[in-house]
Amino acid sequence: MTEIIAAPSVRSLxxxxxxxxxxLARDLGRTTIAREDLSGGAPAPSQNNNAAYWxxxxxxxxxxxxxxxxxxxxxxxxxLGAANAAIPQVTHHDRADGSAIETLRSELKxxxxxxxxxxxxxxxxxxxxxxxxxxxxRFNASLSPEGKTLFLKGYVHIGIAVxxxxxxxxxxxxxxxxxxxxxxxxxxxxxxSRAQSRKVGPDEMGGASMTITNLGGIGGTAFxxxxxxxxxxxxxxxxxxxxxxWDGESFRPVPMIPLDLSYDHRVINxxxxxxxxxxxxxxxxxxxxxxx
Amino acid sequence: xxxxxxxxxxxxGPGGYACAFRAADxxxxxxxxxxxxxxxxxxxxxxxxxSKALLHAAQVIREARDMSEGWGITFGSPKIDLDxxxxxxxKVVGALTGGLTGLAARRKVQTVRGTATFTGANSLDIDGxxxxxxxAVIAVGSSPVQLPGWPEDGRIWDSTAALELREVxxxxxxxxxxxxxxxxxxxxxxxxxxxxxxxxxxxxxxGADPDAVRILHAxxxxxxxxxxxxxKVSAVKAKAKAIELTCEGSFEGTLNAGAVIQSVGRRxxxxxxxxEKAGVDIDARGxxxxxxxxxxxxxxxxxxxxxxxxxxxxxxxTHQGHVAAEVACGHAAALDTDLIPSVAYxxxxxxxxxxxxxxxxxxGRAHKVASFPWAASGRNLASGGGDGLSKLVYCPDTxxxxxxxxxxSNAGELLAECTLAIEMxxxxxxxxxxxxxxxxxxxxxxxxxxxxxxxxTDL
Numbered sequence: 001m002t003e004i005i006a007a008p009s010v011r012s013l014x015x016x017x018x019x020x021x022x023x024l025a026r027d028l029g030r031t032t033i034a035r036e037d038l039s040g041g042a043p044a045p046s047q048n049n050n051a052a053y054w055x056x057x058x059x060x061x062x063x064x065x066x067x068x069x070x071x072x073x074x075x076x077x078x079x080l081g082a083a084n085a086a087i088p089q090v091t092h093h094d095r096a097d098g099s100a101i102e103t104l105r106s107e108l109k110x111x112x113x114x115x116x117x118x119x120x121x122x123x124x125x126x127x128x129x130x131x132x133x134x135x136x137x138r139f140n141a142s143l144s145p146e147g148k149t150l151f152l153k154g155y156v157h158i159g160i161a162v163x164x165x166x167x168x169x170x171x172x173x174x175x176x177x178x179x180x181x182x183x184x185x186x187x188x189x190x191x192x193s194r195a196q197s198r199k200v201g202p203d204e205m206g207g208a209s210m211t212i213t214n215l216g217g218i219g220g221t222a223f224x225x226x227x228x229x230x231x232x233x234x235x236x237x238x239x240x241x242x243x244x245x246w247d248g249e250s251f252r253p254v255p256m257i258p259l260d261l262s263y264d265h266r267v268i269n270x271x272x273x274x275x276x277x278x279x280x281x282x283x284x285x286x287x288x289x290x291x292x
Numbered sequence: 293x294x295x296x297x298x299x300x301x302x303x304x305g306p307g308g309y310a311c312a313f314r315a316a317d318x319x320x321x322x323x324x325x326x327x328x329x330x331x332x333x334x335x336x337x338x339x340x341x342x343s344k345a346l347l348h349a350a351q352v353i354r355e356a357r358d359m360s361e362g363w364g365i366t367f368g369s370p371k372i373d374l375d376x377x378x379x380x381x382x383k384v385v386g387a388l389t390g391g392l393t394g395l396a397a398r399r400k401v402q403t404v405r406g407t408a409t410f411t412g413a414n415s416l417d418i419d420g421x422x423x424x425x426x427x428a429v430i431a432v433g434s435s436p437v438q439l440p441g442w443p444e445d446g447r448i449w450d451s452t453a454a455l456e457l458r459e460v461x462x463x464x465x466x467x468x469x470x471x472x473x474x475x476x477x478x479x480x481x482x483x484x485x486x487x488x489x490x491x492x493x494x495x496x497x498x499g500a501d502p503d504a505v506r507i508l509h510a511x512x513x514x515x516x517x518x519x520x521x522x523x524k525v526s527a528v529k530a531k532a533k534a535i536e537l538t539c540e541g542s543f544e545g546t547l548n549a550g551a552v553i554q555s556v557g558r559r560x561x562x563x564x565x566x567x568e569k570a571g572v573d574i575d576a577r578g579x580x581x582x583x584x585x586x587x588x589x590x591x592x593x594x595x596x597x598x599x600x601x602x603x604x605x606x607x608x609x610t611h612q613g614h615v616a617a618e619v620a621c622g623h624a625a626a627l628d629t630d631l632i633p634s635v636a637y638x639x640x641x642x643x644x645x646x647x648x649x650x651x652x653x654x655x656g657r658a659h660k661v662a663s664f665p666w667a668a669s670g671r672n673l674a675s676g677g678g679d680g681l682s683k684l685v686y687c688p689d690t691x692x693x694x695x696x697x698x699x700x701s702n703a704g705e706l707l708a709e710c711t712l713a714i715e716m717x718x719x720x721x722x723x724x725x726x727x728x729x730x731x732x733x734x735x736x737x738x739x740x741x742x743x744x745x746x747x748x749t750d751l
Contacts, residue, residue: 005692005717008629015624032717 006033014038019071026198027072027166029205037075072167083229091224091236091262092273096281098240098255104287115182121240121257122160122214123185124290128283129235130156130176131290133209136276140209142230143267150267159208159228160188162195169195170228172208210235216257225262233263233273235280257284297323297425299620300416302408302565305333306340307597307609308431309392314617316399323425324396325404325418330389331396334433335606338452341388343475345381346457347637350482354515354639358676372483378457410570413590427592427620430572430580431613432565434558434598439467445530447551451476454553460485461550465537467525469496471636473555474508477517478638488518488547490525490539497636501648501697503663507679508642508699515639528552562599577601584626586616594620608632633711635704640680643707646695646714649685660688662720662744664736666700668751671731677701682736684710684720686744691719696737706734720744 004025010033014021021033058064101124112119133140133156141152156177159170171191173184194200211234213225220238227234238258244251261277283290301312304326312324353370360366396403406419416423436450451472460483466473469491481487496519497505512519520543527538534548560578567574572588574580580595582588588595594616597609611627618625633645652659666672666680680700686693696710713723723741728734742748
């Protein structure tokens with residue numbers, strides 16, 4: 001007996017469409033497949049959702065080739081469209097001083113090699129975000145579907161957006177506030193490599209307090225990530241840049257990390273977001289404070 | 293001259309005719325070949341249907357008798373006219389097989405009476421006539437196993453002979469306590485025979501839930517059926533007055549029976565169509581291996597029903613028949629479920645589907661059981677029902693239903709709810725929160741679920 005729950009009619013429809021239900025369930029991180037899942041997720045309830053925009057014969061302007069969207073990509077597209085349409089999102093931008101983290105990482109390099117763990121900047125960022133969520137409990141929350149109740153979470157789980165050849169996957173570091181840097185770094189390494197081969201289980205995704213999406217390894221100076229519901233906010237990071245910072249007497253070259261926090265304005269107002277990101281920047285600037 | 297078939301189905305049992313009709317409905321020109329004079333195979337002619345007619349008669353005899361015990365209604369002893377009973381059974385069979393002939397004609401399915409054997413990957417011989425075909429379906433079913441070393445004697449019956457209702461012997465021995473043997477015990481004991489069942493394994497109805505089997509065992513004994521489990525027939529002698537069976541095991545001794553029914557299982561008829569001539573693989577037991585889409589190893593040749601192995605049940609064959617027809621017509625179809633319900637039409641009926649606790653344990657699957665005794669069912673008591681049980685096997689983490697066993701009157705009908713529930717991934721909560729009409733015995737399924745959830749107020 002298969003572990004995936006799907007009604008006989010859904011299994012039959014999937015077979016007709018050539019969809020492997022077990023694989024679809026793995027991709028979606030679920031154990032139940034419904035009829036709707038076979039049609040690429042719910043379309044975004046947008047007023048501009050006029051399919052006619054896309055009904056264009058592109059070949060009249062030059063040569064084109066066709067490539068089918070994967071199941072995975074279609075489901076993700078539906079979810080992102082729905083999230084963007086449903087949540088009034090604002091993105092707040094700030095920067096954090098990355099010097100101390102860089103110093104710590106180079107000091108711990110030998111130990112990291114000995115432990116066989118890659119101590120990335122992301123591990124510090126996960127830990128700092130977890131501490132900040134402990135300090136700002138209203139950011140570690142989710143709205144009820146009808147928007148009448150706010151569920152404040154007594155745990156801190158951090159989602160990590162991982163770029164894979166199959167598409168975006170978001171495995172979750174559980175109880176990141178209670179874990180040490182070494183453990184967080186090791187879990188990130190493990191989850192990220194398994195995400196590449198799509199070997200992350202459904203129980204290792206979902207339930208995050210907030211998600212981090214770090215483009216620092218690629219580049220960029222700022223972006224506006226889309227909140228991953230039912231989370232209230234998402235933290236985006238781009239590449240650190242050496243910036244002259246006036247310390248009162250002279251300019252000092254400081255590696256500054258750009259921080260972009262997109263948040264659900266129905267719950268979080270701009271002042272709270274500014275305070276939260278400023279606090280987070282403080283933790284990143286002085287990583288010792290995370291340990292206290 | 294060679295005949296040609298676009299789509300040929302070999303065997304007109306419940307799998308074969310379902311396959312032929314489905315293919316015709318999908319626009320194919322279909323030939324349906326069977327050696328019998330009537331369509332319907334073993335199921336209609338000498339299996340499921342005639343046995344149910346006799347079981348109905350047996351039930352009426354028993355219920356009439358039971359009314360004198362505490363209900364204050366006493367009938368005289370039944371007068372049994374075997375010829376009339378046989379005629380009635382044959383009338384039921386005739387109505388159904390005749391109906392099939394009409395259904396075939398309406399679909400323009402060409403029926404050919406004869407025995408088909410392969411002569412190549414696209415050719416057949418039907419009683420000396422050469423045929424070619426584009427696609428073929430092997431649906432030739434199974435036959436009762438004949439025990440080796442037994443004498444040739446008209447008093448030794450298989451299930452087919454038993455259903456012919458030749459006579460009711462004073463003493464009937466039944467070798468093999470599976471579903472067929474127990475149904476025959478139910479019929480012949482009601483008709484007045486002293487019945488003894490000899491079963492090799494420790495329990496009658498091997499594979500069924502032991503709690504349910506205990507209830508069935510007690511009920512059969514209460515109907516004066518003698519059950520010898522863990523007993524082997526070591527010698528058979530055809531004597532002038534009786535067939536003498538020498539038994540070894542937990543029962544040691546001899547049985548002298550006016551007739552003996554062999555019901556030790558069924559064997560695939562696969563070898564009879566000479567599948568090897570078409571290149572179709574067949575194993576030593578005569579089973580033709582197929583995938584979920586009923587395809588054999590040879591392109592364009594399908595196999596369905598008993599020739600594809602266990603469970604050898606009509607309803608599995610019917611579903612496979614539809615699948616084979618659809619796949620042959622280019623559709624993506626498959627029988628992708630293990631949920632094939634089993635029903636013993638004994639008195640009381642016993643029915644089960646999915647995993648028993650023993651199977652779940654053997655598979656290393658986490659499971660729990662919950663049951664509701666029919667002694668606490670108002671409808672069962674008011675209807676004069678005896679002991680019964682509804683028992684669910686479920687996953688303790690998700691509360692998903694994994695299997696169900698029901699014993700009691702109409703258990704086979706009640707089981708359908710559980711089969712649907714498992715197919716839909718239903719949980720105990722789903723069963724408990726679906727409103728069941730009161731008073732019905734169907735409530736016992738919801739009550740078993742409530743019992744597991746701790747919400748039951750009826751016990």
